[in-house]
Amino acid sequence: MKETLFDAVVIGAGPAGVSAALDLMRGGARIAVIDRQAFPRQKACAGGLSDGTLRLLKYDPAPAIRVQVSAMQVSHCFNQPVTAVAQRPVFAMTRRSEFDELGFRAVEATGCPLFICPGPHTVTQDAQRVTIRYRDFTLHSRYVVAADGAGSPTRRQLIHENTRLQALSIEADVDAEHVFADAAAPTWVDFGVVPGGYAWVFPKGDHVNVGLYTSSSRFAAGINRRNLYAYANKVLGTQRLTEIRGFPLGIDCTGSRMSSGRALFAGDAGGFAHAHTGEGIYGAVLTGQLVAAAILADLDVAQTYRQSAARMLSRCRLARVLSKPLYGSLSLTYPLFARYISSQVDKAGKRT
Known part of the structure; x- marks a missing residue:
């Protein structure tokens, strides 16, 4: 060359x-x-x-x-769920x-x-x-x-x-046909499922993306396949996960x-x-x-x-x-966050 x-x-x-x-x-x-x-x-x-x-x-x-x-449900360890709805799509x-x-x-x-x-x-x-x-x-x-x-x-x-200083995640995909009917929920983020972070469910048409996130490598032990399988089984009714992958975030x-x-x-x-x-x-x-x-x-x-x-x-x-x-005191911070989301929905019917 x-x-x-x-x-x-x-x-x-x-x-x-x-x-x-x-x-x-x-x-x-x-x-x-x-x-x-x-x-x-x-x-x-x-x-x-x-x-x-x-x-x-x-x-x-x-x-x-x-x-x-345009809609996302948030909760704290499966409790106190609140759904925020925007006037237009805010995530793709x-x-x-x-x-x-x-x-x-x-x-x-x-x-x-x-x-x-x-x-x-x-x-x-x-x-x-x-x-x-x-x-x-x-x-x-x-x-x-x-x-x-x-x-x-x-x-x-x-x-x-x-x-x-890195954050950590693990995620996998689940074919939509393997998800039980009651799990056809909106995009969902559940705080506190793992220390220092949250779990998520992101429907994507023919499949659902499910994962765990922690904001600190101090809690890396919680970001593992066993916890991911357990979470998927609880919220999606299946452990048929594919393409499991973990990754750090800078x-x-x-x-x-x-x-x-x-x-x-x-x-x-x-x-x-x-x-x-x-x-x-x-x-x-x-x-x-x-x-x-x-x-x-x-x-x-x-x-x-x-x-x-x-x-x-x-x-x-x-x-x-x-x-x-935020993650160190979720018992205190999540109710405030949920109340804020609820107030926005109550005032306008939709959260902008």
Whole structure:
């Protein structure tokens, strides 16, 4: 391969990497995108797209949307259920493998060079450029966008840290035909089923996605197959789970760890998931776009990225702070939350 100096190499073709790549290509940058797996690929994620995420996306997600959600039931350990109803859909449910492939194909359509490399890579840099080495080839770039997930190998090489602050989830799918009739409930989130978090049921047409989430790795012992099977059996009447997968979520974003030299971290690699909810796709799409804008501006790129992401950093910081009292005192915090939801429904008939 003839040596090419790219403006940016994007490592990871999930929502953060795709968002960065699309904006960089449209801005006229010379880039390449690398991922470890061919698409479609299985990805551990509940696959919910918030209203904010849908507004940010630069491609049509409709082919990947299974269900539009405008009502959600919340409860505390199966008690005190409250249903919140919005005036319009506020979440779109996707199967994550389908959503990711849609984004990958959008990048592919731009003509951007794409590499599928399952093996490990090394990243080195100097004051002028970054070098990314795989077994079969080497790429040189002015910047690298690390969008390779909560376990980011790129981040581990460039930021030497013993541990990361992470949340944890486990989930599975259940064919709709295996769910007993009484379980045809709305989208459901049940707080306190596992320590430090919640359980969920997300209907998606031909299947139901069920999972457990904890906001702190301190409670990792509760995120296991046995508890997932028990929860599915209680709420869906079946233990016929398929595609069980567990995954960490990066929730440790700070201004000082958004970059390292010419490497910029986006999405879970940068820790931009919200600790109190575990929602990370919005942060991935947003930070991918902010990284691209900073590189295209080409003026103190790392500082530009930090400044443009200041609001997102504040939101994530607040989410980390709120998650501790929220999940640490659910006997007190859930009734307040349920009362608030009830008051909104009672006043307007629908919660906006």
